[in-house]
Amino acid sequence: MDLSNKKVLFINLQNKSFELKTYADLNKFIGGVGLGIKLMDMYKNLDPLIFCVGPLNGFFPFVSKAAVLFMNDNKLEDVYLGGYMSTRIKFCDLDAIIFHGKSDDGVVLDILNEEVHFKNSDENPNNLGLPGKKSSLVLKDKKIILDEYFEEDGSLLANKLKSLKIFGITITGTKVFIPKNMAKYTEVYKTILEKTSQIAVEKGFFPSCSGCPMGCEKSITGENGGNILVHSLVACQSAEKIYSDVGTVFSCLNVLGYDYTHEDVENFNYLVSEVLKNLS
Amino acid sequence: MTKNLKISFPQKCIGCELCVLEVQRQLKKVGLEGSFIRVFKKKKDNSDFLEYILEVDPRINSLDLEKIKSSCPTEVFEIIEGVQDGLIE
Numbered sequence: 001m002d003l004s005n006k007k008v009l010f011i012n013l014q015n016k017s018f019e020l021k022t023y024a025d026l027n028k029f030i031g032g033v034g035l036g037i038k039l040m041d042m043y044k045n046l047d048p049l050i051f052c053v054g055p056l057n058g059f060f061p062f063v064s065k066a067a068v069l070f071m072n073d074n075k076l077e078d079v080y081l082g083g084y085m086s087t088r089i090k091f092c093d094l095d096a097i098i099f100h101g102k103s104d105d106g107v108v109l110d111i112l113n114e115e116v117h118f119k120n121s122d123e124n125p126n127n128l129g130l131p132g133k134k135s136s137l138v139l140k141d142k143k144i145i146l147d148e149y150f151e152e153d154g155s156l157l158a159n160k161l162k163s164l165k166i167f168g169i170t171i172t173g174t175k176v177f178i179p180k181n182m183a184k185y186t187e188v189y190k191t192i193l194e195k196t197s198q199i200a201v202e203k204g205f206f207p208s209c210s211g212c213p214m215g216c217e218k219s220i221t222g223e224n225g226g227n228i229l230v231h232s233l234v235a236c237q238s239a240e241k242i243y244s245d246v247g248t249v250f251s252c253l254n255v256l257g258y259d260y261t262h263e264d265v266e267n268f269n270y271l272v273s274e275v276l277k278n279l280s
Numbered sequence: 281m282t283k284n285l286k287i288s289f290p291q292k293c294i295g296c297e298l299c300v301l302e303v304q305r306q307l308k309k310v311g312l313e314g315s316f317i318r319v320f321k322k323k324k325d326n327s328d329f330l331e332y333i334l335e336v337d338p339r340i341n342s343l344d345l346e347k348i349k350s351s352c353p354t355e356v357f358e359i360i361e362g363v364q365d366g367l368i369e
Contacts, residue, residue: 176311
C-alpha cells in the first residue's frame with residue numbers, strides 16, 4: 001500500500017479507456033468527501049462522477065461507506081453508499097475512481113484492481129467479478145441496488161448513472177496489505193471495536209456493511225450530509241462519536257503508517273472549506 | 281483433542297466479514313485474498329431476502345479458533361472437539 005500518494009483510476013466512458021494516476025500532493029485531503037471535493041475542483045471540466053474511500057476503509061470497524069460526488073444542476077452532491085463497495089475499492093489499492101465522458105450505447109463496468117473491462121449494457125453486474133471479493137452496483141428501475149440489498153438515500157446517484165448510461169459497476173479487490181506494526185494495529189482495531197456502545201444505532205440481524213458488526217436496520221439506506229471528517233474517512237454516520245474524535249483518528253492513521261500530524265487533522269475542515277469556495 | 285470451527289448458525293450471518301478479517305489478521309495481513317473464511321451472498325428465488333453462505337478452509341484449524349469464533353457479532357460459529365480433519369458444516 002502506497003501511503004504517501006493517492007491513487008485515482010480514471011475511466012473514460014466515451015472512448016472506453018482507463019488510466020491510473022498517482023498524486024503525491026493530495027494526502028492532506030485525507031479521503032472520502034475531502035479528497036472528492038479536491039478532485040472535483042481539479043477536474044470539474046470533465047463533469048466527473050467520483051467514488052472515493054478513505055485511509056481507514058477496510059482496516060477499522062464502522063468505516064464502511066464509500067463517498068460518491070457529482071455535480072447536479074451546478075450543485076455539488078455527496079452520496080454515501082454502504083455494502084461492500086468501500087472495502088473493495090480499498091482492496092483494489094485505489095483511493096478514488098473517476099468516471100467521465102458519456103457512454104454512447106450504455107455500459108456495465110467490471111473493475112478488477114486497477115483494470116477495467118467494458119461490458120455491454122445487458123450484462124448482469126451480479127454475475128461479474130470474483131465471488132466473496134466483489135461489490136456490485138446495479139441500476140434498475142430508476143434506482144440503484146448495491147450488493148443485492150443496499151440503496152442510496154434518494155435517487156440522485158441513480159439519475160446521474162442513467163445520464164451517463166452506466167447500468168452497472170462491479171468492483172473486485174484482491175490486494176492485501178501488511179500494516180507496519182501488526183500487533184499495535186490489532187490492538188487499536190480491538191479498542192475501536194469495543195466502542196459499540198457509542199454507535200448511534202441498535203444491533204440487529206439485517207445485512208451489514210463490510211467491517212461493521214451492527215447489522216442495523218439503517219444499513220440499507222446510504223447517507224447524505226454530516227460531519228466532514230467522518231465522511232472523509234469514510235465512516236458510518238452512526239459512528240460519528242468515534243471518528244469525529246481527532247485523537248482516535250490520529251491513532252488509527254498513525255498505526256497504519258500514515259505521516260499525518262495532529263495539525264493536519266485539526267486543520268482539515270478549513271482546508272476543505274477553502275476548496276469548496278472555488279466550487280461554489 | 282482436535283478442535284474444529286463449526287458453522288452452527290449460518291442463518292444468523294449478517295455478512296459483516298469480521299471473521300474474514302480476523303483470519304487475515306492472524307495471517308498478518310489485511311484484505312480478502314487468501315482468507316480461510318469466505319462469505320458469499322445469495323438471494324433466495326423470488327424473494328428480497330438475502331442470505332449469506334460461509335466457506336471455511338480446513339487450514340483454519342492452525343489458527344486461534346476462539347478468536348475467530350468471538351469475532352462474529354451474531355455467534356454463527358461454535359468450536360467442537362474430537363472431529364478429525366476436513367470441513368464441518
